Amino acid sequence: MNTPRRRMSSDQVHPTTNSWRRRRFLLIGVPVGLVVMAILLLGPLMLRSGLGLRIIAKVESLRLDYAYTTGDLSSTKAATAATAIAEMVPLSTQSASGMHSAAGPLRIHPTNPRYFADGDGNLVYLTGSHTWSNFQDNGGSDPPPAFDYVAYLNFLTNHNHNFFRLWTWEESRWTTETGDDDYWFNPMPPDKRTGPGTALDGKPKFDLTQLEQTYFDRMRTRIVAAGERNIYVAIVLFNGWSVAAAKGGFGSNNPWQGHPFNAGNNINGIDGDLNGDNSGEEVHTLGNPAVTALQEAYVRKVIDTVNDLDNVLYEISNESDGSSEEWQYHMISFIRSVEATKAKQHPIGMTVAWPDGDNVALYNSPADWISPNGDISDPDVADGRKVVLLDTDHLCGICGDRAWVWKAFMRGNNPIFMDGYDGAGYGVGGAGFDFNNPTGVSLRRNLGYTRMYAERIDLAAMSPRGDLASTGYCLAKLSASAEFLVYAPSGGQITVDLTGVTGEFHVEWFDPTTGTSVDGASIVGGATQSFTAPFDSDAVLYLFQSAISVTATPTFTVSSDTAVSEEEVIPTRLLQPTLAPTAQPISSPQYYVPTIDGN
Template identity: 40%
Template sequence: MQKKIIILILLFTSYSFVLYSNSPESDANTMNRHFNGPLKTNPNNPNYFIDNSGKAIYLTGSHTWANFQEIGIDTTKRFDYENYLKMMEECHHNFMRLWMFENSAFASWTPDTIFWHPNIYQRSGKGKAGDGGTKFDLTRFNQYYFDRLRQRIIQAGNRGIYVSVMLFQGWSLDKTGISDPWRAHPWNKNNNINGIGARDSVADNNSLATIHSMRNPKLLEIQEQYIKKVIETVNDLDNVLYEVSNEGGDHDWQEWVINLIREYEKSKNKQHAIGYTTPSQLGHLNKNLYESSADWVSPTMEPLRWAYPGTKYMENYMDDPPANKFGKINILDTDHLWGHGGNWKWVWKSFTRGYNPIFMDPWQPIEYHSDERVSWVFTGGVSKDNRDYPDWHFVRTNMGYARKIADSVNLIDLFPEPDIASTGYCLTDKKNVFIVYLPNGGDVTINMLSCDINANYYIEWFFPILNRSMKINTPVKGGGYKNFTLPFTGDGVLILIKN
């Protein structure tokens, strides 16, 4: 078994090269033409980013686990990144999370030996790490990791896609007890020649000096060097955002990373937005996100039912997302809600409640030892961990449909106003534009009391499941309450625009 693992590591390492068609600088300059500077927050509408022109940028898209590192039991199988980008472009997506795992092997959800490559650090050629290879040297970065990072971001940018660079990974800890990725973690002192590390834990906790906490001064120095290396690698790219960690990290540590990035980028040509996504762990509340110094956030259901058995959701982001009036750009992610889940109705509910919805897409299914033990497998072996699961096509396409509508209006002036429409799903400025979702079809009453009574409002219906629009020839006047009946038996979107 040990010989097999070493051979697999060598197979992965043999792919450690990147080809540039031009110099990295010229590739970046060409790619940046698709964007108008890095994204930044907007003081007039905290729900959306703006670019250098002041235009509001609505973010949406698919992300998948293997879009940066190669992942798998079969190490000869390569992820088709270009085909994935082609799908995103065809679906009119403009955002992805670029996934990383800190560990080199194993996963907490399967007993099988899964490998992750490339890794942040070079091997030392000395000793033996938990994955069967030699130990890591925390003073020597694996340049291929960073070259690949840069090139993947440029490839996405050439298709108009923004990329959130995931810096750390909460699932590189033993979260489930099925298998322990800490065994193959470079920051486990048993796996490096530098004698630096932290204690193992199922979750990050500042009082226990875990890996993503403020209680490990030597490890913090190592993490700081890594963060700065990432910034040096991608700072000149306009389509970059940062994400501190996927579902991990003590709150104080998250703030430390955010502040470190901000301070270090002050001396650089460009500054990029920084995200704080839910750690999804006991004791953490969504208010920590909303009160943080992050530019964007991604929450989870609250309360977590596994942490508080028998409770009901107070913030139900799956079925009825609360209107985003939290004062933060909120990139609402199916990953932090279902894991494997979501549907096209969720896309429209999220859009009309002021969110930027994104999809955890099993475009390349995540490796599992057995699907039979999980909740997303149904009779006959039908699995949600499958690119072609029927709901996923409609999630992908409707994210793009919603973006087209967002791009067609002056989004910077629109806010979620549930009380304006009887369905509760309304994005509007209350005077010129109303985007209303009818999740159950039927009809909807809209409060147009603040509208110009002499102005015409033109009506357009959009049917998400059909990707079909219907423009109505006869406009309505502003003022009073107006009722509109959806001319379709399914769900629909009503768009009212003045003049």
């Protein structure tokens, strides 16, 4: 997808642009203001009952709809309603609602090891979109088109995402997925290019004993900028797609030609191709001690660069093949030993090998978190042996839908999406990706919706209990102040086994297609109860008990026809917003309004 998609003019988008913009305050500003006022007045009562967060969700849904019509999704000024309220509500109230910011690296949650906890002990559910160019620009020119990182962070914030993988590519040029001979990466691998001599890509050879500081400066700058948004970042240290001449049926070009450990590319006499087949999988093994020592020096430099940051996780390698198992175990232990001498220790992850991936190797590893393979239509239940970041990248690539998001969440996983995003990475997986595909749009939104519920429910005390719901997808807390969160992929009638708990339950229905919720009639536990979804498609049912009575809905309402008449609203389905060309690279966080259209 190297041909930029044509941007629509404002007249093409809708003929009433000026009229629509004049109503911006009425449609967005007034509802947000009312939400803030109501929560400040009613405080903990609204947040405890969930009413405040439900109104926030509605406002967020409206705001995203507005962003579709105006192409203003990425504006740094369009802060989420949740963020705006979090800045105004007292900290004690924020903690009750899950809206808080805490210092300290993540660690395994002490009572529910399916998730992480922050420095204050609060459970952290991770979810978000990641894309291949978010650290190293890549594409068909030298230098390649610059990735607009600020726009990307705005995109994540506006979808209520709090996690992404920071992608690393080990080669300077070429990939298996395109025959484009001028496919480049910037910054290039972190070794200095000093010469003498010319490498296979036509540039000076690498000196593997010297590291390029600007590479690590960019890494730190990007992680700091994400941390300012309360977004966690997993640094992908190595990449299996950078060393194999052909991988999984892809062999359009050979990235090993551009790797610093190729004998033709360095001045140090290092040859990572131990079997001489013009492919470098061996550098992701322990077969060459000199290579391992160089890799350890690089990893140590990464640790030195980011150790003081709280929002860091490590991932050893993206989809190295099955021969890498012992090498990945070694690198996990190496990071742990180095960080033991540092002020902070961060979670370390291992993702499934490809091809020949074996989830057993992940569970037997010393990693804190893993990303396994599996069935996209029927996610495995996370049993707590490891924190599972269930990534579509290792399930089926750019795939999935909102049903997968909710199924994964209900089974104790932390779902993340391999997002083609702007399609710029056409040589690394993004060719032909449609940013505005409705399935992807809905998937992104629902990642954020699951996070909204994760921060509202008592997730630390809940576990996957598919046996209690007829749909098979349920999180349940059976102790005091019991809670049940159930996903119904087809909507319709649902039964929930409440025989183990007594007392009254409040009933709430959430519509994943719109991001809105409605109350149902209260019910009593002690028996199996039946419910009928009020929506035509899939639905989420939330049953909860509370020591504080649920307050009546305030007299004001937040809906798409509150501020403007139906004929004045521009239906989002008629629009086809597209991403604009990316901006220039940034050397430090810059909070300007980037140019990005779409969802």
